[in-house]
Amino acid sequence: MNMCQLPILFSFRRCPYAMRARLAVKASTIQVALREVVLADKPSEMLLCSPKGTVPVLQLPDGSVVDESLDIMLWALKQHDPQSWLPSNEHDEEETFRLINFNDTEFKAWLDKYKYADRFPECSIEFYRQQGEGFLLQLEEKLDKSTYLVGDKISLADMAIFPFIRQFAHVDKPWFDQSEYKKLQDWLQQLLDLPLFNEVMKKYPRWTCEQAPLVF
Ligand SMILES: N[C@@H](CCC(=O)N[C@@H](CS)C(=O)NCC(=O)O)C(=O)O
Structure with a gap:
């Protein structure tokens, strides 16, 4: 996939909602471009696609937006759930x-x-x-x-x-x-x-629009 076409995940490392979204995305093995934000100074690119201003926010290549952490988990796992996290009955x-x-x-x-x-x-x-x-x-x-x-x-x-x-x-x-x-x-x-938790807790620099896509 062309990196410009990756879904974009606006995230904040220490936010428990963002953590659970990152856990599911990582478990699903779906690649996204991670944008680490600072809550006190949210990027306009994020607010433009989700004016409610909470993280996590997932922006899909077709322009649609998923801005509730549980929905992001389900978005990822419904496509690929290699560890069978989704309930089976x-x-x-x-x-x-x-x-x-x-x-x-x-x-x-x-x-x-x-x-x-x-x-x-x-x-x-x-x-x-x-x-x-x-x-x-x-x-x-x-x-x-x-x-x-x-x-x-x-x-x-x-x-x-x-x-x-x-x-x-x-x-x-x-x-x-x-x-x-x-x-x-x-x-x-x-x-x-x-190991999955350690993986999603890696530290990333704050996103700026000059930054090359950070494939997560
Ligand atoms: N229901 C939302 C809640 C997300 C949420 O409240 N995230 C907090 C950070 S942990 C946030 O972005 N707060 C906005 C702020 O602090 O400005 C979800 O599940 O995604």
């Missing part, structure tokens, strides 16, 4: 999207308050952590029954959710490490140790 599909939806709505809201507790002084950091723990407990119970969140192999649910659990764990790592969520701790460590 209706039950797993329902459970996968239920967990991801809970993560992206309720859990993410508590995660933000826990992470930036000083900006939400109406309650204590411990309170925000306890609210987030509802989801940790749900996941711990899942991991008590199966090796991964939906079944005994890595799937979309694990990959869409673990970047957020990583963030939650890193707010107070000593607390997380001594917490009762032992299965969750092992699960997180296993995913962090994947």
